[in-house]
Amino acid sequence: MSALAELLPMPTSVTPGSGTLSLGRDGGWAVAGDPELADAAAHVLQEWRGGPSAAAAPLIEVLQDTALPSEGYELHVTTDGVRIAAATPDGARWAAHTLLQLAGTDAVVPACEIRDAPRFAWRGALIDVARHMMPLEWLYSLVRQLSAVKYNRLQLHLSDDEGWRFESRLHPELHRIGGRRPRTDFPNLRPADEHPHVGWYSQEGLRALVEYARALGVRVIPEISMPGHAGAWQRAMPQLAARPEAFGESSPWRVPQQALSLTPECLVVIADVLDELVDVFDSPWIHTGGDEVAAHAWGTENTRAKQARFTGWLLDQVQSRGRALAVWDEAVEGTDLPAVLVTAWRGHEAVRRSALEGHHTIAATHPVLYFDHPQHADDIDVAGSGWRSTWEDVLAYDALDGVERPENVVGSQCQLWTENLPTPRHVEVAAWPRAAAHAQTAWAHPSHDPTTFAPALSAHLGRLDRDGVAHRPFSALPGWWLPEPR
Ligand code: ACM
DSSP states (O other): OOGGGGOSSOOSEEEEEEEEEEOOTTSOOEEEESHHHHHHHHHHHHHHHOSOOOTTSOEEEEEEOTTSOTTOEEEEEOSSOEEEEESSHHHHHHHHHHHHHHHTTTTEEEEEEEEEOOSOSEEEEEEETTTSOOOHHHHHHHHHHHHHTTOOEEEEEOEETTEEOBOOSSSTHHHHTTTEESOBOOSSSSOOBOSOEEOOBOHHHHHHHHHHHHHTTOEEEEEOOOSSSOHHHHHHOGGGBSOGGGGGGSOTTSOOSOOBOOOHHHHHHHHHHHHHHHHHOOOSEEEOOOOOOOTTTTTTSOHHHHHHHHHHHHHHHHHHTTOEEEEEGGGGTTOOOTTSEEEEOSHHHHHHHHHHTTOOEEEOOTTTTBTTSOSSTTSOOTTOOOOOOOHHHHHHOOTTTTOSOGGGEEEEEEEEOOTTOOSHHHHHHHHTTHHHHHHHHHHTOSOOOHHHHHHHHHHHHHHHHHTTOOOOOSSOOTTOOOOOOO
């Protein structure tokens, strides 16, 4: 199979040339050209191949062409060298990734001319580190693997009912108490784990992750859930709970009945947390959750109306800190706040509605883009959810299907919720190969014939194997699930 047919995502246009170029096996590729763009490309090449640039290697020339789309690029490989054109450093990075895939393990690149540009500006993945804390070093690895298939957004779900993972210097009880639970009560098939689950990320650690990701073209968007899914917050600061008595009503693993009170004292703490988030994360967007607030979260008070007012308050708060507000789709219901970026998850209908209402919208569609669901009818459903999402489903999913105002759909995002994925290995197996199929639909186009796409996908699984990343096998036996943890 030609390396050109194994590119993932598939570029917009690929024209084979004649001959090959050997880039030298031991890293040391020489990059020159527009300083900013050449640096961006060289950084990606170094991250994957190592080594400083070597003068003797064939030249990779990176030039700016402002007529190209903002993340688009042209890659021209001849037997003499490589020429990359891009409008932005991001375009240069994605060109470098295409070159890396072409080079494979033997560093021999087929001559070719490639023109490429993304379908969507937002190509995202969410990782839930609240339900299960994942090691910071592994988040680096996740960013690296996502960037290799041209993802450019990672939403970091830092708090939920089951855990708070963001170091707060203003309110350290948030991570010290909220970052700890005595036991883990898995929702369904898996037995409860009687060990304490404890952890949070230091502000320095997160800053370094943000920096690392940015240099690979990935923006990290922090998410702190409020006013619902805030059980860990309320365990840490019970004085902020709307109905402290509601704590006994549900297990932390069910959609909870409790919410933050939103009293003046509570809003001061929320404002402090926002200050800390914008200090650590340079993301243009701050995500404040807002999903699944129980109908009687505030007793008899109208929940919908109160949440709508709160979203308006959050918008002012986040904008006054120079950032844009992002929320789950429930949080804008009944509001007139078109400036809010909406992560639409409640089925494809939520995507259509949000775009029609004028919101910039990310299709985070349940169930197809919820990668905690089993990937195949034969896989064990550890959550007992009954939902399925295969890589073929993901490949066929079109975020713009039936959308009346497609200009408002900025992209799509896959979700890696970790209620049932206790370790990085579990998350990797849930992510791949679906995250690769999603990369294809977010960058290139949906509805590619699965048989046409399969060689590229299979080649990508080989790349993951070489990098030591776990994934669901292409063909697994019925009743398959990865060997029990931990
Ligand atoms: C969600 O799945 N509750 C966003």
